Amino acid sequence: MFELLGIAPQALFGQLLLGLINGSFYAMLSLGLAVIFGLLNIINFTHGAQYMMGAFVAWMLLTYFGLSYWWALVLVPVIVGASGIVIERLMISRLYHLDHLYGLLLTFGLALIIQGLFRNQYGVSGMPYSIPPELQGGTNLGFMFLPNYRAWVVVASVVVCFGTWFLIEKTRLGAYLRAATENPTMVGAFGINVPRLITLTYGFGVGLAALAGVLAAPIYSVNPNMGADLIIIVFAVVVIGGMGSIMGAILTGFGLGLVEGLARVFYPEGSAVVIFVIMAIVLLIKPAGLFGRTA
Amino acid sequence: MAEAAPKLDTAPLLAVRDLEGWYGESHVLHGINLDVAQGEVVTLLGRNGAGKTTTLKAIMGILAKRKGSVTLNGRELIGLPSRDIARAGIALCPEERAIFSSLSVEENLMLPPRVKPGGLSVEQIFEMFPNLKERLSSQGTKLSGGEQQMLAIGRILRTGANLLLLDEPTEGLAPVIVQQIGATIAMLKQQGFTIVLVEQNFHFAASVADRHYVIELGKVIDTIPNAELEENIEKLHAYLGV
Numbered sequence: 001m002f003e004l005l006g007i008a009p010q011a012l013f014g015q016l017l018l019g020l021i022n023g024s025f026y027a028m029l030s031l032g033l034a035v036i037f038g039l040l041n042i043i044n045f046t047h048g049a050q051y052m053m054g055a056f057v058a059w060m061l062l063t064y065f066g067l068s069y070w071w072a073l074v075l076v077p078v079i080v081g082a083s084g085i086v087i088e089r090l091m092i093s094r095l096y097h098l099d100h101l102y103g104l105l106l107t108f109g110l111a112l113i114i115q116g117l118f119r120n121q122y123g124v125s126g127m128p129y130s131i132p133p134e135l136q137g138g139t140n141l142g143f144m145f146l147p148n149y150r151a152w153v154v155v156a157s158v159v160v161c162f163g164t165w166f167l168i169e170k171t172r173l174g175a176y177l178r179a180a181t182e183n184p185t186m187v188g189a190f191g192i193n194v195p196r197l198i199t200l201t202y203g204f205g206v207g208l209a210a211l212a213g214v215l216a217a218p219i220y221s222v223n224p225n226m227g228a229d230l231i232i233i234v235f236a237v238v239v240i241g242g243m244g245s246i247m248g249a250i251l252t253g254f255g256l257g258l259v260e261g262l263a264r265v266f267y268p269e270g271s272a273v274v275i276f277v278i279m280a281i282v283l284l285i286k287p288a289g290l291f292g293r294t295a
Numbered sequence: 296m297a298e299a300a301p302k303l304d305t306a307p308l309l310a311v312r313d314l315e316g317w318y319g320e321s322h323v324l325h326g327i328n329l330d331v332a333q334g335e336v337v338t339l340l341g342r343n344g345a346g347k348t349t350t351l352k353a354i355m356g357i358l359a360k361r362k363g364s365v366t367l368n369g370r371e372l373i374g375l376p377s378r379d380i381a382r383a384g385i386a387l388c389p390e391e392r393a394i395f396s397s398l399s400v401e402e403n404l405m406l407p408p409r410v411k412p413g414g415l416s417v418e419q420i421f422e423m424f425p426n427l428k429e430r431l432s433s434q435g436t437k438l439s440g441g442e443q444q445m446l447a448i449g450r451i452l453r454t455g456a457n458l459l460l461l462d463e464p465t466e467g468l469a470p471v472i473v474q475q476i477g478a479t480i481a482m483l484k485q486q487g488f489t490i491v492l493v494e495q496n497f498h499f500a501a502s503v504a505d506r507h508y509v510i511e512l513g514k515v516i517d518t519i520p521n522a523e524l525e526e527n528i529e530k531l532h533a534y535l536g537v
Contacts, residue, residue, distance in 0.1 A: 172405070178397040179406055185357050186393040190407035191381030191454070 007265055013144040015261040021150055021219065023257020024157035025212050027250045029234040030241060031164055032208035034249040037238075038181045039201045042092065042103030048231030049114040050206045053080050054213020055222045056118060059127050069132040069218070076214045077207035084206030088199050111228070118224035126221030153215050160211065161250045168246050177201060236279045242292020252290060306369065308333040308489050309354070309385075309458055314363035316346075316353040316513075323349045325513035326363070329491075331458075336480065336490045338500040341510035342536055347493040348390055350510065351460045354491075355387045356380040367458065382410045386456035390463045390493075392447040396436040400427060403435040404450045411455030415486075420449045423479055441472035448479065452488075459483070462493045477503055497535065509534045 029051060036044045057079055058072035067075065087110065095102045131149045138147040168174040180187040180194050188194045213227075220226055234253075241252030256275050263271040270277075282290060307330040316324035324346050331337050339347040352358040354365050356377035365372045372380050386407070395403055404417070404427065421428040424445040430438060438446060444464055451459060461480075465473045473496070480490060480503045494500040500507065501524055509517040511534065519527045 175398055175402040175406055179395045179402075182395050182397055183393055185377070186389065187406075189355050189357050189377045189381055189387050190451075191378050191410050192408060193378055 009143050012265050015265045016258060017144070017146065017150060017261075018264070019258045019261020020154050020254065021257070022260060023254040024154050025216060025230065025253075026234055026237045026257050027161050027253025028157050028208055028212040028215075029230065030237045030249040030253050031161055031246065032205035032212075033234065033238050034241070034243065034246060035164070035168070035177075035208075036202055036205040037243050038246075039177060039198055040088075040092070040096075040103070041100060042095070042107065043100065043235075044202075044205065045104055045108035045231075046087070046111045046114065047107075047205075047209050047234070048227030048229075049111040050080055050084065050209040050227070051213040051216070051230065052118065052224060052227035053083070053114065054210030055129070055217040055220075055226060056122070056127075056213075056224075057210070058214045058217045059129050059222045062129070063127075069214070072214050072217075073211070077211045080210030080213075081203040081207030085199055085203040088202040092202065093195070093199070111231075115224050115228060122224060124223055124225060126223035129217040129222050131218040149218055153219065156215060157212075160208070161253075164208065165246050165250060233275055236275050238289075240275075240279050240282045240289060242289025245289070245291040248289065248291025305332060307331055308335075308368060309491070310364070310366045311350075311354065312364040312366075314350065314353055314365060315361065316349050316358045317360040318349070318358075323513050324353060324361070327353075327510070327513070328515055329508060331489055331491060333489055334484065334487055335506065336484050336492060336504045337506045337508060338492045338494050338504045339508050339510055340494065340497065340500060340531070340535060342534075343495075345510045346513040347510055348462055349513075351387060351389075351462050351491065351493060354380075355385060355460060357387075381407075381454075381456070384411050384456045385458045385460065386451035386454055387460045388447045388451055388462060388464060390466065392443050394435040394438070394443045394446055396434060398435050399431065400433050400435055400438065400446060401431040403446055404431075404453070407450055407454045409453065409455050411457070413457070414455035415452040417453065420452055423452075423482070424449050441468050441475075444468060444472070444476065448476070452483070457487070458489045458491070460491050463495060464492070465494070465496050465499050473499060497531075497537070507531075 029047060033044055033047055036042065054076050057076045058069070061067040061072050061075060062069070091106060092103060095106060135149040135152050138145050139151070168177060176187065176192055176197060180192070180197055184194045216226065237252050237256050238249060240256065241248035256278070259278070260271055260274055263274040309329065309331040311327055311329040314324055314327040315322070327346070327350050339350060341347050349358060353361045356372065356375060361373065363373060367383050367385060370383065372383060395406070398406065404420070426442050427446055427449060430442065435446065436443070448461070448464060464476050468476070477499060480492070483490060492500065492504065501521060504521050506521060507519045508515050509519065509531070517534065519531065
């Protein structure tokens, strides 16, 4: 079959794996965006910068404090998430009574400032971050060679995505969050502290972006522009999946990563634009997105 | 008729004084005064747009701009956010019912946190509204209008709130469901709940309430004990324009 298509199985599976890796990051980032948009009604343009901060803070923990990758996985989402909470309390929370556009402008401006600060301090060449020793090497699957770290990224991201889905769709806290997304006034009138829920949700979404940044650090070089490059694609993913749908964000993220991988095999010239072409088609046919609910 | 007079013998559970309220720039409440005793069922009657729903929203703290005084057991609530008013023991069942479509019936029912001891158990709520038990895993908004109303009432009975604000619970419902809701209110009164009810259905109001406040243009213009309803029926019809 592979010979028929004139494609070497090594190349096909290699690209599919790469697609799955990219898809893992699309899924984790668009999930955070969807959670934040659902409750805060702002499009968090700082998301890419917060993903970059995740990678940088992991690098700093290792370089300045000698804390390993595994420590970073735990500490970085907390540290960067806390920075998100500060931003929400000091700035974003002042904009809730205004049009969405102001939140978008604020977070876009913040992204530029954060990226600028890191560029100023660390330059654009990128910092190396090595794969933790436990995950170096790879496994020969017969039809392809699977680097252990990449397998780990896919597994970790699937676990994180479905953990988040479970938290939101199946727990009491998630029910508060879904209810507050629909009708915050009524949820407040039941005695639930909605402003605190909003703050924690933003911190959680930012923490997810930072976690993705830690996972990305050993794959991509740690540099101030890593988020800006990725976030445009992630916004396309969110538009295709439908704003505010949790499962939609996850499935679309992984699916589009794979589609991109396939495009790289069968029509490499189109691989950079395939996601945007799909976005345009989806917007024409189903403006609310594949999994979006029309209001 | 001491117990039916507007001035109560005992200190009221809920006392509203000179309550004013606004929707944006428009001034809707112009000094509402109400007293509700522990265990009483009172209705707010009046024409559309008189300010009945707004009064409930102002008491609950979900009207952004309000002033005056609302006390529960003597504790001033007017400056508090609605979550603290809920925690003080007041619960609202809003006119639009506010059933959450992204939550199952069970999640809707369990959503409001307990604010005080003494709420009904889930079993007691199912006894009142057996329909809910059979549809626990359905999407909240897939229920019929009557079932949604039962869910909207049921979920605030769990919380331990003892002052219930019910906004037109019978609106748009079939007579048999209206009867069921009437029986529920009677049972709640028996159990010691205090209820402020906004009603357009005058006959329904007369069947469940101890007293009626008549509201017009954002003010209370009259108070009629249910026992004296017969004598005042002409006057009331004039107020309500029926």
